[in-house]
Amino acid sequence: MTEAHLTGAFTSGTVMIPGHDGAQIEAYAALVADPAPRGGVVVIHHMPAYDDATKEIVRRFGHLGFNAVMPNLYWHDAPGAAPDDAAAAGRAKGGVPDDRLVGDVSGGADFLRALPNSNGKIGVIGYCSGGRQSVLAACSLPLDAAVDCYGAFVTGDPSGIEGMPKNNIVPLYDKLPDLRCPLLGLFGADDRYPSPDQVVELEQLLAKYGKSFESHSYEGAGHAFFMVERTAFRPEAAKDGWERINAFFSKHLSA
């Protein structure tokens, strides 16, 4: 059999990385084979779990030429458990604490920076609850670019929603002045959380603070329009969104 010469190759799989408080946590990575220096992306999964759909997103970044890693945010709650069981355990404990999220993203960024083909530039992207967490990380860590995909409660007050926990989900009003890198926001015009008004509020606040914010809202799309196995999937919005993500990270994560 002739040995094939692959271009654009990457290897994907599970790896242990340093997480919050020095804990070793599981993560899913896509590592590009080409030794040429390149940026890295920390992917923050949505609340249901570190799952097949979000691992596919990590591989997409490998395909686009970025190194990528996605920490399993529920590893701390149930090390070694099936991801959905770990997510259930985390949910029962009240969800992912903000400081732990920042520690895990920081560990993911360190992992990517240490790769032999890293150019030192790191971006972060999160979906759904991870959208808010992506902004939180970008306000807390020295990152180079951040993408918020329809994250609720970056702006907007959750305390008025009946049943909403009062302590473990707070909007990021006090963090936004500390945003350290350009932010791309991708939203569905039909979404209620975040609502179009909350997106406008975010645009106004970041303009007031002099931050770089590129925002797009897609008509005919609601929450989770990137999720291909969900009824919320909107192919036109997702296709355009991926193109914008690639252009944004290519611009801000180049050496």
Added chain:
Amino acid sequence: MCTYITEKIDVAGSGKGAEGWFPLTEGTVYFDHPVHATAEHTLNIDLRNPGRGPGARVAVELTADAARALAEAILRTLDAVPADLIAGSESEAAQSQAVRGQAVQGRAVQSQAA
């Protein structure tokens, strides 16, 4: 959206999970994105026993209509049962939990002695 809303309750009884039957100790109920169901949001129930590990879990993801139908069926069933049977069930569960607690304490003592 991820709702972040979670109801947590103590539970007595048993459930059948991936590795067979086990005693249940707690339940969480939330309406949020499912892991497996195709609806955008579902009413999710996890019946768990964290003392036996995170895999000791019985999970369902139900559409809102199915969840309401289930809740109403549960209440209708309980309402139809003679009250003394319900009281007996509660009392037996309490006794069973007390016996299980003693057994756990006994094992702990043995473990310390070893």
